[in-house]
Amino acid sequence: MTKVTEPELRRYRLLILFALFQIGALTALGQDSGVIRVSVDATEAPRNLLHATIRIPVKPGPVSFFYPKWIPGEHSPTGPINDMVGLKLTAHGKTVPWTRDPVEMFAFGCDVPPGTSELEVAFDDVSQPGTTMSARLTRIKWNRLLVYPRGINSDAIRVEAAIKLPPGWQFATALPVQREGPDEIDFKEVSLTELVDSPMIAGAYFRKVPLAEKPVLHEMDMAADSPAALEVKPAVLLGWQNLVKEANALFGAHHYRSYRFLLTLSDVGGSEGLEHHESSEDGVGEKALSDPGQLIDLGDLLGHEYTHSWNGKYRRPADLTTPDFEQPMVGDLLWVYEGLTEYLGKVLPARSGMWAPENFRESIAAVAAEMDNQSGRDWRPLVDTATAVQFTYSSPRAWMNYRRRVDYYFEGLLLWMEADVIIRRQSQGKLALDDFCRRFHGGPDTGPTVKTYTFDDIGKTLNEVTPYDWRGFLNERVNLVNPHAPLGGITNGGWKLVYTGTPNEEVKFNEEQRKFMNLSYSIGLIVSNDGAVLDVNPELPAAKAGLAPGMKIVGVNGRVWSSDAIREAIGATRSDAAPIDLRVENGSFQENYKVTYRGGERYPHLERDVAKSDVLGEIIKPRARQ
Numbered sequence: 001m002t003k004v005t006e007p008e009l010r011r012y013r014l015l016i017l018f019a020l021f022q023i024g025a026l027t028a029l030g031q032d033s034g035v036i037r038v039s040v041d042a043t044e045a046p047r048n049l050l051h052a053t054i055r056i057p058v059k060p061g062p063v064s065f066f067y068p069k070w071i072p073g074e075h076s077p078t079g080p081i082n083d084m085v086g087l088k089l090t091a092h093g094k095t096v097p098w099t100r101d102p103v104e105m106f107a108f109g110c111d112v113p114p115g116t117s118e119l120e121v122a123f124d125d126v127s128q129p130g131t132t133m134s135a136r137l138t139r140i141k142w143n144r145l146l147v148y149p150r151g152i153n154s155d156a157i158r159v160e161a162a163i164k165l166p167p168g169w170q171f172a173t174a175l176p177v178q179r180e181g182p183d184e185i186d187f188k189e190v191s192l193t194e195l196v197d198s199p200m201i202a203g204a205y206f207r208k209v210p211l212a213e214k215p216v217l218h219e220m221d222m223a224a225d226s227p228a229a230l231e232v233k234p235a236v237l238l239g240w241q242n243l244v245k246e247a248n249a250l251f252g253a254h255h256y257r258s259y260r261f262l263l264t265l266s267d268v269g270g271s272e273g274l275e276h277h278e279s280s281e282d283g284v285g286e287k288a289l290s291d292p293g294q295l296i297d298l299g300d301l302l303g304h305e306y307t308h309s310w311n312g313k314y315r316r317p318a319d320l321t322t323p324d325f326e327q328p329m330v331g332d333l334l335w336v337y338e339g340l341t342e343y344l345g346k347v348l349p350a351r352s353g354m355w356a357p358e359n360f361r362e363s364i365a366a367v368a369a370e371m372d373n374q375s376g377r378d379w380r381p382l383v384d385t386a387t388a389v390q391f392t393y394s395s396p397r398a399w400m401n402y403r404r405r406v407d408y409y410f411e412g413l414l415l416w417m418e419a420d421v422i423i424r425r426q427s428q429g430k431l432a433l434d435d436f437c438r439r440f441h442g443g444p445d446t447g448p449t450v451k452t453y454t455f456d457d458i459g460k461t462l463n464e465v466t467p468y469d470w471r472g473f474l475n476e477r478v479n480l481v482n483p484h485a486p487l488g489g490i491t492n493g494g495w496k497l498v499y500t501g502t503p504n505e506e507v508k509f510n511e512e513q514r515k516f517m518n519l520s521y522s523i524g525l526i527v528s529n530d531g532a533v534l535d536v537n538p539e540l541p542a543a544k545a546g547l548a549p550g551m552k553i554v555g556v557n558g559r560v561w562s563s564d565a566i567r568e569a570i571g572a573t574r575s576d577a578a579p580i581d582l583r584v585e586n587g588s589f590q591e592n593y594k595v596t597y598r599g600g601e602r603y604p605h606l607e608r609d610v611a612k613s614d615v616l617g618e619i620i621k622p623r624a625r626q
């Protein structure tokens with residue numbers, strides 16, 4: 001008899017309960033698979049206002065509907081229920097009263113009147129300004145625009161969607177189109193799972209750029225706030241085309257019928273990074289295709305979200321694979337789902353030529369330094385940042401260094417890089433993590449499908465590639481508290497993590513984008529450009545002097561606060577032993593703090609270790625274009 005683990009037992013129990021619940025729900029609704037029709041009026045998208053009408057086949061009697069709560073890819077109960085307003089239920093044109101479940105806020109019930117076969121549910125989606133829309137473009141997420149009969153598997157629910165767009169707007173989506181009229185687009189009937197997995201972008205300034213026609217269509221679809229933002233330089237286009245080739249060479253197969261990058265370019269709306277089987281939502285700044293720093297950032301975003309089509313959508317942790325949008329997801333394997341994706345999402349832009357080798361190394365150095373300097377690693381194992389995803393993802397900035405946030409991404413990256421280097425060293429360069437990916441994520445080409453896995457499957461497949469104590473390797477790095485980040489990928493990969501006075505390119509880009517200064521590796525402080533203390537490392541001099549998040553630095557060594565003043569003061573500590581004198585506001589009080597520190601500005605970089613061969617250099621060599 002196969003040994004059944006505790007998480008599996010829990011899952012079986014849940015599945016049985018869920019099956020019983022479904023039988024009950026189907027009986028109450030008196031339907032098997034009637035088609036739900038979702039009509040969206042997006043003509044007021046520039047006002048952050050969408051109108052949804054859902055027609056649901058019903059039988060008379062009590063029914064319950066559900067608004068999607070657990071959103072795939074977000075791993076959390078993040079359905080924007082508070083943006084659902086104006087809810088009205090009608091049957092034969094007459095209002096039907098509804099009530100919200102007093103415990104499960106995402107569920108609604110009503111009593112369907114006798115003689116009714118279809119209920120109309122209408123509501124408005126009022127997205128927060130600056131999220132999914134701008135005045136010239138919108139991102140349509142179907143999960144925001146529908147309810148469905150509660151308790152039915154989303155694969156078994158059939159849906160037909162239709163949408164009206166503002167005049168002249170164009171669109172792109174992986175959802176198959178049935179009919180495209182001048183005013184309305186009708187989509188083919190699909191499952192509710194597929195609908196939610198197939199968002200669209202639309203906008204006044206729009207462009208579709210084919211990236212590859214074979215073996216299937218790959219396309220970059222772009223909506224922007226200006227026509228100029230849609231201009232693509234030949235080198236950028238080449239990088240995108242190479243990305244498709246490199247990803248397919250890495251995995252050896254794909255699991256989509258076509259693939260669309262749904263890219264929005266706006267400084268005020270549409271910012272996003274969310275994976276789907278046959279598309280990804282990629283939202284960046286308006287000048288992302290012309291600004292060198294933003295282009296580097298875009299390489300990371302596209303590499304990451306595209307990788308998810310294989311790692312996350314096709315291969316998915318069993319406990320993250322839920323039958324509908326109500327059952328809770330369990331995040332303890334997110335260091336695979338997001339961590340491996342984070343790693344490959346940096347390897348692929350380097351292999352594709354979107355990044356120079358130096359960009360890759362600076363990015364790795366920034367991640368390694370951040371993880372190695374998390375003071376929260378003294379109490380929180382990596383796995384807990386994943387298990388607690390329901391609140392770690394939305395963690396505040398204050399005390400983040402002590403708290404640890406979504407480190408399963410970044411420390412996950414370091415862990416997978418270390419595994420890659422071990423495989424390459426053990427096999428004298430004959431094998432690589434690529435071979436794991438081909439076994440785990442490859443196989444024959446398929447359409448969208450989900451193949452679940454457990455912790456044991458990871459170790460087993462790694463062992464098939466290269467025999468090693470992978471269980472011990474993973475257990476030590478994932479489940480145990482470790483004072484240091486796993487830097488073996490760097491050190492055995494022929495490089496050293498060093499700190500110098502020269503700014504790290506990725507750290508500098510983040511500072512500019514987020515308008516803060518990252519002094520984490522000198523006095524242990526992250527401070528906004530106006531002096532507000534955002535975070536401290538409790539182990540380093542600023543915190544030891546008494547500074548804490550929420551305070552505001554107003555003076556540096558007797559002068560008024562400025563970014564230059566604090567940089568100069570830190571720089572001077574290389575030759576001056578005097579403490580840095582900070583004048584600090586804490587609410588309505590002001591006090592002086594003396595920060596004792598020597599060593600000047602410090603930023604992380606990778607430095608070549610010539611005693612070892614350059615495995616990191618091998619990792620980022622193109623493999624599709626040799």
Ligand SMILES: [Zn+2]
Nearest residue numbers: 304308338341
């Ligand atoms: Zn991701």
